[in-house]
Amino acid sequence: MSVLSLDKVGHAFFGRTILDGIDLQVNACEIVALVGPSGCGKSTLAHIAAGLIEARAGRIHRGYARHAMIFQDPALMPWATAEANIRFALKMAGVPRRLHRDRLRRVAGQVALQPDDMVKYPSELSGGMKQRVSIARALVTAPDFIFFDEPFTALDVALKRRMQDIVIAACASGDLSGLFITHDLMEAARVAHRVAVLDTRGNGILGDRELVLPISDRSDRWLHDWTQDVRRNDPAFLHIHDVDERQIA
């Protein structure tokens, strides 16, 4: 059963078509990664799917109860501690105050934030710690769907891996579904059950591939072989590269 369904979605900015004829489904308890080169419209599509932008064309059906979003920029309130930032999400979600302490403790454990970290302000936290707070802020409201908009693109390789592990563990422990936007095929293969490819010019979904091996069983070797295989043998994936052209411009 699909919990998110995009039907012939299209969008334009100032008369320039960015997305056209996008059909995409995410099923219950499924993480779908959407890959494509920089500028092809992935973030715009995620924002449309999450309801932040109204699509110019097509239909969107959301069958989940509550969603959360994790962006590349953690966008924490600078005047509030890590704990206050996370607690704010609880208040916005209308979670009764008596449940806050328990929820905060649990989510801090999930993202490995220590009590010392929780009382720090964003300016006192490293990039990785800020992203942990942002993941905690998303998880604390107990969403059943998460939109990930290139959340780990700015992080170094080791940190990126740790963050992916947090996401993988969180998804495995709950009935979570999600749409994970990334231009990094290896990341997509690491966190998702299915990888869909957006056309370079946002002109439809070129194809998608199911990853049958359980996420917890995917070794680095397996991930490497899978990405090489789809790049070489699946026409939909031919234009996907691990390198983000913005970094080599």
Ligand SMILES: Nc1ncnc2c1ncn2[C@@H]1O[C@H](COP(=O)(O)OP(=O)(O)OP(=O)(O)O)[C@@H](O)[C@H]1O
């Ligand atoms: N608010 C906006 N106004 C005008 N043009 C926009 C706006 N947001 C995005 N665009 C344009 O739409 C196109 C798609 O942008 P989008 O950010 O969705 O792509 P992306 O695939 O997520 O790229 P990246 O991987 O670099 O984040 C780009 O050409 C971008 O310049």
